[in-house]
Amino acid sequence: MLEKVSAILDVIERGPASSAEIAQATGISRGTVFRLVRDMARLGLVARDGDRITLGPRIPQLAAASDGVPAAHSWAERLAALRDRTGAFAVRLHQLHSPATRVCIAEVLDLHAPQRSQLGMPEPLRADPVTLTFLTWQSDRPGARVPAAVPYRDDTLTRTRRRGWAQGFSGPDHCVAIVAAPVLDRRKRVVAVLEISGPxxxxxxxxxxxxGRSLIAVASESDVISECLYRKGVAVPGAPAQTVSILHLLTTTRRTG
Incomplete structure (x- = not known):
């Protein structure tokens, strides 16, 4: 039974999932998944957000007790340092919200960034470096599906994995540059994508x-990863009800000197 509980946690660790998706990913019957999820919710190991199941409030408590979760300013300062070092006006961390959508769970913006905050707003997967990074590191998972809206070829995924990052451009005249890199857990599975964007x-x-190398280095830092992945379900005033994985919005001025 513990193996089944662990398998369920493995699935929702990568993002919210329905009972049917958990059953398909683990091979556990839907009836057993339903009963286990009900018992796990009682213990605070999982929580429900509509018909989707997320990590529960006990997970960050256990994480903090086992190896200590760093203070919120730790990840914020590191992401701000990455922003300042690269000249980006935004640094964001994204997780999958469903098989076809993603959500920004953390961001550090320059005070004068032309972009609006994306924090906590689920959006469809689209052809851009963030989606390409998610798909590249999910492509070797059994049952992984590439949404029809982003038909990347296998050679694109292979090339992206070999480099360790994806890049692209947006805005009028492609004046905004974007770079994304995967955040991988100990089993080398993608659990989030770190992105920088700027002129x-x-x-x-x-x-x-x-x-790319600077981005990969920050995406690999264990304390930043733990802070981002353990702070599940933190509400942000004004965020939509369906938001399931939110961190703090930090808007700071770029350091000078």
Whole structure:
């Protein structure tokens, strides 16, 4: 039974999932999943958000007791340092919200960033570096599906995995550069995607080659990862009810000198 509980936690660790999705991913019958989830919810190991199941409030408590969760300013300062080092106007962390949507769970913005906050707003997967990164590191999982709206070819996924990052451009005249890198757990499964975006003048016309290694280094830092992944279900005033994985919104001015 403990193996089945562990398998269920493994699935929702990657993002919220329905009972049917958990049953399909684990091979456990839907009836057994329903009963286990009910008992796990009683213990605070999982929580329900509509018809989807997420990690419960006991998980961050256990994480903090086992190896200590760093103070909130720790991850914020590191992401802000990445923003300042690269010249980006936004650093964001995304997780999958469903098989076809994602949600920004943490962001650090420059005070004068032209972009609006994306925090806690589920949005469809679209053809961009963040989605490409999710799909690249999910492509080797059994049953992984590529949404029809983002038909990346196998050679694109292979090339992205080999480099360790994805890059792209958006905005009028492609004036905004974007780089994304995966956040991997101990089993090398993608649990989030870290993204920087900013003017091409700062990030350059080859943003991945210029900043990819810095992004990978921050995405690999265990304390930043733990802070981001253990703070599940933290509500943000004004966020939509369906928000399931939110961190703090931090807007700071760029350091000078």
């Amino acid at each position: 091409v003048a700062a990030l350059t016309t080859t943003p991945g080659r210029t900043h």
